[in-house]
Amino acid sequence: MIITKPTCTIDGQKFEFTAGESMLEVARRNDIAIPTLCHDPRLDPAGACRSCLVEIEGQRRLLPSCATKATDGASFQTKSERVEKHRKTLFSLYLTDHADEDSEGGQHRGAPNKLAGASKKFGAENWGKLTNLRDEIAGDRSADVNPYIQYDSDLCILCAKCTRYCDEVEAVSAITLVGRGSETAIATPDSRSLLDTTCELCGGCVAVCPTGAMGEKKPKTRNQPIESELKKVRTTCNYCGVGCQFDFNVDPDGRDGLGEVVKVTSPDATPNQNMDLPAGFSGVSSDGNLCVKGRFGYDFVHHEERLTTPLVRGADGDLHPATWDEAFDAAIAGLEKVSAKYGDDSLAFVSSARCTIEENFLVQKVSRVAFGTNNVHQCAAT
């Protein structure tokens, strides 16, 4: 028996797909570009930004490709005259109501603004500006003393990615759409500071925001090059053993040309091309999600008091810089001395939650094999 995969036709070309895939997914998998603002693979499709509308054969209305499943034999257009006119007029309308790239806001805080790029790409026109009615309903943001996250209603396109992410992915629901119509904004209950809500300051709202309306507050991220001009250095978070991947965003001109970490962004789960991974694995355990420490706790990197070399306490009672070999020797000597005098079980090893699982494995090896004691623990185990 021959099993044939279902196919759909996009812009006249036939493509196979797997049942359950959205039209957007099929198109993107085949390098057919469809603009989106409110889409995120981690969220249920909202179809609210209207950028991804396509013209489907047999449908009277343009429909959101993010929320429309591909069906066998379906045919749709992503470049028809109607779709092009739709994109042009939609983004023109967005521009009437939102700060664009050149105005204060996204540019100056270094946040990427997908709206600005898309507006240029689709030939959006200047139809004049409307007054911002979101600010009032959002409440007094200056009272929000949280150190990390800020909301600029001027840039907000109400795609609700932040509120949906907060609810659907983090299950925190600290923020909500508030008001209705043109007087809608993003706010906390009773317009309180994020610190007085269920918010965990994970910064996911900042990460998912397509326009920079949800932005990072830290002064360092202001007046810096826009994100695309920063050098991204992929690394593994060392705050705990989960192993979240993130990118240090390095300003190459910072610290007099030494380079400076000015921001942390989280990569999505797109498979890393440099790694030999089985299908379905991305090498990114965190799927673009981070916690407050990983996302905002990067100040220590360049802190003047940060230890950059081991220290060994000398006979004078002070700590002195040492090599790793010297430091290990000193530690081993101390442990062996105790063990010889009081027995193996006089020792106990406690590992840090910041260690990876491999490091924790090695700690128990040191404990059990090298020193012969089962007194081993890890601080996150309680």
Next chain:
Amino acid sequence: MSITGGRAPKDASRREQQRRKQGELPDRLQAAGGMVPEAAAKVATATGSSEAAAFGVASFYSLLARPDKKVRVCTGLSCRMKGADEVLEAALAAGLDAEGCSCLAACDTPPAVLKDRVTLPEVTALDMAATKGDWTALASSSHRVQATATGITWTGDVGPADAAPDSLSINLLGEANYEGAGLAKAAELGAGTDDADAFFQELENSGLQGRGGAGFPAHIKWRAVAGQPVQERFVVLNADEGEPGTFKDRELMMRRPDLVIEGLAIAARAVGADTIYLYLRGEFQVPRVCLEDAIAAFEAAGLLTGLDFHIHEGQGSYICGEETALLEALEGKRGMPRLKPPFPVEVGLWGKPTLIHNVETIACVPGILARGGAAFRAQGRDEAGAKLYCVSGHVARPGTYELPLGVTLDELVEAAGGYVGELKAFCPGGASAGFLPASERTRPLDYKSLGEVGSMLGSAGVVVLNDTVDMRWACLEQLRFFEDESCGQCAPCRIGTRYLREAVDRDVAGTCQSNGDRALTHVDDVAWQMGEGSICGLGQIAALPLTSARKYFPGDFQD
């Protein structure tokens, strides 16, 4: 059986109990005083939702978001033409905490005023002055208002008085009837059994179209719900009448609640639903009592066995008349329309197949069964049935008139006592239908004929404007309404409604756009985008008042 909002019946499933709890969120917010500090926190725990979600809900609905406003004056076209502005001024002058509000579905008795949650007809500036600043003292001096044991009651004018009963589908002047002849006939035709084809065929023969606005053939929806593989189903009554110019459902519920309840019971039996949700706008306190009495009367006659009627009060939002926004509201959420497809017949309330009908549609059903589908069809002209037309504005006797579907404006206004002044324009089906010029006065007012001229019958809320009316002013009122009532979910509607309103404001002021373009230069493009890009019907038609007014009355605009 329960007939109030709140707790589910004791024997309801645990899942249903949880759903009810979630759906109670707006009610509990109301009880907690609306959008006041800490109200969201209080109700969140009780309903199992997050505080943020509760706060978002409170801020969405106008009756919750501004709980201090105990006096609201209707700013609909018909009310403003009858002095609503002066009444609002008088209210403020009297020291009342008052504001303007969207159409209260009392255009036949203008100006209408909402006192807390009770709509009062024909309120005057003197009535306002008489309160001396105490909103609880507000009373309408209208002859219509009668005191009852539970509050007040009032009705509008209806007609025609001399119609032969056989020519009417509803008969607003008829006696309420709790004998359940329609229910009996439905059972006889096999409704609710595996062999229900005769029943659905009768419905199909009637040619009944949805009377809420879309004119969709009813039998297709009924068959679709009855044929779903999912066994748990719901019937929902859409009594969120809010289309400016429309008040027929209010009048129908007050005069013939028997037809509504019997129609719902038939629907529930036919599609296999046990639970019926009635979504009434919160301003319908008087109709609510009528419906509750009708449920009790049928219950006493033993005709509602196994059916649970659940009344849910709206909290002030026009968009909740859109069927999927209504479902969201029933689930205790912000009333933002869902993406369609899937349609509610497949994925409706709580994700289950759901039959949603407008009040008038459902009220036609008992008569169709009792007298036969063919008789109903014959009551109309090109399209089936008699129809409740609401007529207000510049006519002698505004009110609800039941006439053959497809009468002309001239015929309708003749039934309503004739024009006041010289006809200039009219809205054939509420604000959503835009405006038509006097030259269309002989066009049949039905779904097809009005569709042909880019308008629609909609909810048949006919507003008549004479030559004293500036069409730019009239269109601005409609634009403001849509801007106020847009849910804000999608950009074309959220931004477009405001763009158009601000553009006409500029046309009035004689100023340009910020880029130097004339006030109305881009409005056609905006209108196109709203029509193509909006999620739901509100955004899709919200530009029509402006585009139609410009088309037929270019002289009333500067640009």
